[in-house]
Amino acid sequence: MEILRNLGRRKLRSSLTILGIVIGIFALTTMGAMSEHFNVLFNFAEEWYSSSIPVGSPDGQAALQPLSKIGEIEKVDGVAAAFPGYSFDMKPGQVTTVSYSIPDTIVAYDPREAPYEAVKTSIAHGRNLTATSRREVVLGTGVANEFKKSVGDGIDLPVRPRDAKLDFVNHPFTVVGVLHPTGTVPDSFAYISVADAQLLFKDVVPAFMRDRVDTTTVAEGITVYGRPGTSLAGLDRIADRINQQVPGVKATRPSDLVSSFRSGGATFTAITTAAAVLALVIGGLSVVNTMIMSVIERYREIGLKKAVGAHTQRVLREYLMEATLIGFLGGAIGYALGVGLTHMINVAGRSSNLELFLVTPKLTAIALAFAVALGALAGLFPAFRAARLDPVLALRTTN
Amino acid sequence: MASIELVDLTKHYRQGKTVVRALDGVSLEIGAGEFVSVVGRSGSGKTTMLDLIGLLLRPTSGKVLIDGLDAGQLKGNRRADVRGLRIGFIFQEFNLLPALNVVENVMLPLRYTKSNVKDGRARALELLEAVGLEDRARHRPDELSGGQQQRVAIARALVNRPTVVLGDEPTGSVDTQTSQELVGLMRWLNRAEGVTFVVVTHDLDLAGRTDRMIRLSDGRVVNDEPVRQAA
Numbered sequence: 322m323e324i325l326r327n328l329g330r331r332k333l334r335s336s337l338t339i340l341g342i343v344i345g346i347f348a349l350t351t352m353g354a355m356s357e358h359f360n361v362l363f364n365f366a367e368e369w370y371s372s373s374i375p376v377g378s379p380d381g382q383a384a385l386q387p388l389s390k391i392g393e394i395e396k397v398d399g400v401a402a403a404f405p406g407y408s409f410d411m412k413p414g415q416v417t418t419v420s421y422s423i424p425d426t427i428v429a430y431d432p433r434e435a436p437y438e439a440v441k442t443s444i445a446h447g448r449n450l451t452a453t454s455r456r457e458v459v460l461g462t463g464v465a466n467e468f469k470k471s472v473g474d475g476i477d478l479p480v481r482p483r484d485a486k487l488d489f490v491n492h493p494f495t496v497v498g499v500l501h502p503t504g505t506v507p508d509s510f511a512y513i514s515v516a517d518a519q520l521l522f523k524d525v526v527p528a529f530m531r532d533r534v535d536t537t538t539v540a541e542g543i544t545v546y547g548r549p550g551t552s553l554a555g556l557d558r559i560a561d562r563i564n565q566q567v568p569g570v571k572a573t574r575p576s577d578l579v580s581s582f583r584s585g586g587a588t589f590t591a592i593t594t595a596a597a598v599l600a601l602v603i604g605g606l607s608v609v610n611t612m613i614m615s616v617i618e619r620y621r622e623i624g625l626k627k628a629v630g631a632h633t634q635r636v637l638r639e640y641l642m643e644a645t646l647i648g649f650l651g652g653a654i655g656y657a658l659g660v661g662l663t664h665m666i667n668v669a670g671r672s673s674n675l676e677l678f679l680v681t682p683k684l685t686a687i688a689l690a691f692a693v694a695l696g697a698l699a700g701l702f703p704a705f706r707a708a709r710l711d712p713v714l715a716l717r718t719t720n
Numbered sequence: 721m722a723s724i725e726l727v728d729l730t731k732h733y734r735q736g737k738t739v740v741r742a743l744d745g746v747s748l749e750i751g752a753g754e755f756v757s758v759v760g761r762s763g764s765g766k767t768t769m770l771d772l773i774g775l776l777l778r779p780t781s782g783k784v785l786i787d788g789l790d791a792g793q794l795k796g797n798r799r800a801d802v803r804g805l806r807i808g809f810i811f812q813e814f815n816l817l818p819a820l821n822v823v824e825n826v827m828l829p830l831r832y833t834k835s836n837v838k839d840g841r842a843r844a845l846e847l848l849e850a851v852g853l854e855d856r857a858r859h860r861p862d863e864l865s866g867g868q869q870q871r872v873a874i875a876r877a878l879v880n881r882p883t884v885v886l887g888d889e890p891t892g893s894v895d896t897q898t899s900q901e902l903v904g905l906m907r908w909l910n911r912a913e914g915v916t917f918v919v920v921t922h923d924l925d926l927a928g929r930t931d932r933m934i935r936l937s938d939g940r941v942v943n944d945e946p947v948r949q950a951a
Binding site for chain 2: 323326327330621622624625626627628629630631632633634635712713716
């Protein structure tokens with residue numbers, strides 16, 4: 322209570338000091354929430370590519386693979402299964418220069434692939450696709466929210482652009498399931514059967530080639546799985562063997578992809594760290610300044626406390642608590658403002674499936690602990706100065 | 721047993737290359753319940769002696785015994801404990817904490833001596849009644865006059881039931897009439913509580929109303945005699 326009253330006695334200075342920490346922790350929270358969002362995406366990608374090998378066309382060739390390659394690949398030592406891959410823009414024609422989220426995508430899904438997938442999704446409403454599914458779609462939660470679709474609703478895929486040409490083709494699908502939110506890639510996906518994907522694939526083949534290509538015999542790529550428990554290095558070796566033994570394909574080493582995603586994650590972690598350092602500099606210096614001023618102004622008060630029996634450690638503790646409280650108040654306000662702003666932006670972006678921020682319990686703990694630690698650390702020097710004051714000199718100081 | 725005993729007490733300071741003999745071999749005894757004034761010119765060693773008795777300074781040599789305890793040799797927290805439990809302080813500038821109200825200021829020493837807060841509050845209110853400020857318990861110090869603030873400081877000095885109260889020019893910042901009221905109050909509390917009072921003062925009216933006057937000059941006791949009270 323005395324600490325609050327002391328802060329209240331110097332309202333303007335206390336407010337400015339707290340504001341310094343508010344700005345720092347606000348920056349930490351918003352940047353951290355963005356970093357957490359991207360880290361979840363990177364972690365998903367890292368986990369995904371730690372369990373499968375993407376196989377495509379050799380460098381410089383169009384992304385088109387005959388399905389017969391699947392059989393050849395499955396003969397390679399260590400390969401457990403291989404599946405054709407197709408993916409399409411869900412909103413073709415959309416102009417996107419810089420994207421901060423995964424674009425809405427239609428992907429082919431074969432139920433037999435489920436046991437091999439490292440990243441599991443689960444159905445929140447309805448059911449999953451089956452081996453015989455036709456014109457059925459399972460939506461990720463972000464896509465379902467964006468198009469306001471639920472189980473039983475119809476949706477034409479791909480979604481017709483406003484300025485679509487006359488020859489634009491899409492197909493009616495029925496929503497049979499909606500996934501639980503994952504906070505990552507599957508939220509932006511619409512899953513259809515391989516047979517339906519081949520139907521859509523025919524639509525994306527240029528018109529002059531359409532009659533010359535049998536889209537039921539080709540795929541955009543092939544996803545290869547190793548036997549359960551295969552390590553990343555083991556998958557790399559399988560990728561090398563595929564490149565040596567199967568002509569006309571290019572298997573990418575999973576470790577190359579994983580390290581690429583890791584470096585992407587490290588960039589965002591660096592942004593968070595930079596925000597934290599900014600908070601440290603701005604907030605910390607203002608707390609140091611306030612507490613030093615506070616100690617100087619209260620020399621006689623400190624002298625009195627020591628004269629009436631206060632131990633050195635007790636004086637140290639009182640001043641540290643004051644600095645810590647400043648840190649906590651600034652941190653709590655900054656964190657609340659940061660969470661408020663990120664929530665508002667996320668809600669505004671939900672209609673276009675653009676959620677940029679993710680406030681996690683880890684981020685909450687870091688922001689508040691950082692603010693408290695910052696206050697305590699910045700208060701350490703002034704508190705030591707107060708605790709070591711000679712009571713005789715302190716009592717006779719004229720302010 | 722003497723409440724305070726000083727044995728060949730010396731305090732020397734170094735100012736550049738010069739050694740200042742602030743107190744130079746003072747020996748004296750002050751009995752329990754005495755009201756003693758210490759007078760002398762500025763620089764005579766009065767405040768140094770008070771600070772040594774109050775364990776705020778360490779002697780260069782000699783002893784300070786409080787209730788028979790050689791307190792001058794105590795270190796760190798033990799010195800603070802003796803100050804908190806056996807000594808009360810009254811300062812010229814009152815030194816009340818502006819963030820605390822009157823009763824909280826009186827209770828301040830209890831915070832550092834692990835006293836029972838409930839009992840301490842009752843004791844603080846009892847002392848505020850004794851100094852005539854029971855109706856100001858929840859006021860802020862800046863809402864009181866100088867004389868009232870010093871009365872709060874006197875109550876604070878007594879809240880821990882100390883054996884010794886040390887006053888450093890306790891009437892130095894108030895007008896003559898208030899000064900006389902404060903002297904009367906301290907005198908009454910000295911008798912009512914049985915507490916030893918040692919006050920350093922330039923105020924001869926105050927010194928004349930104590931039991932004994934000690935005069936210092938150049939760090940030595942030059943006169944120490946009972947005060948003849950006016951009938």
